[in-house]
Amino acid sequence: MPEITLRGSCLCGTVTYETEAKPHTFLYCFCSRCRKKTGSAHASNVFVEGAGFRWLSGEDSISTYALPDTNTLTNCFCKTCGSRVPRKTERGVTIPAGGLDVEPGLPPQKCIYWADKPDWYRSVEDLPKVEQSGA
Numbered sequence: 001m002p003e004i005t006l007r008g009s010c011l012c013g014t015v016t017y018e019t020e021a022k023p024h025t026f027l028y029c030f031c032s033r034c035r036k037k038t039g040s041a042h043a044s045n046v047f048v049e050g051a052g053f054r055w056l057s058g059e060d061s062i063s064t065y066a067l068p069d070t071n072t073l074t075n076c077f078c079k080t081c082g083s084r085v086p087r088k089t090e091r092g093v094t095i096p097a098g099g100l101d102v103e104p105g106l107p108p109q110k111c112i113y114w115a116d117k118p119d120w121y122r123s124v125e126d127l128p129k130v131e132q133s134g135a
Contacts, residue, residue: 006048008099010083014061017086019093020052023106026097030121031113033067037075038084041121042111044097046104053086053093 006023009016025047034043058078062085067073076087084096097104
């Protein structure tokens with residue numbers, strides 16, 4: 001039996017998935033659309049081949065929003081908790097890195113749309129570190 005390389009889930013645990021495919025790309029995307037989709041400075045996505053990917057639970061609890069007039073910007077999310085979940089296409093699977101329950105085994109390789117990063121973005125190296133939220 002092949003080794004499972006990645007497992008993940010949504011915040012509420014309704015949607016779970018796994019893949020035997022090793023990630024081939026890990027990107028941070030700073031485009032304005034990914035910022036809106038994630039509500040953060042950038043999207044953090046891991047890309048794998050489609051073969052070997054499977055939903056373990058909750059596939060019927062996934063909602064999809066495809067931005068009109070684009071063929072690449074689609075947001076897949078859990079209907080219960082709103083967490084982003086993987087998107088399968090004919091080219092492979094895009095997995096939101098924050099939904100992984102295990103380390104991807106591949107560090108981020110590059111930032112794309114760097115010129116679009118928001119002015120308020122600061123590198124984590126430049127910020128004070130707190131072990132747990134006390135806010």
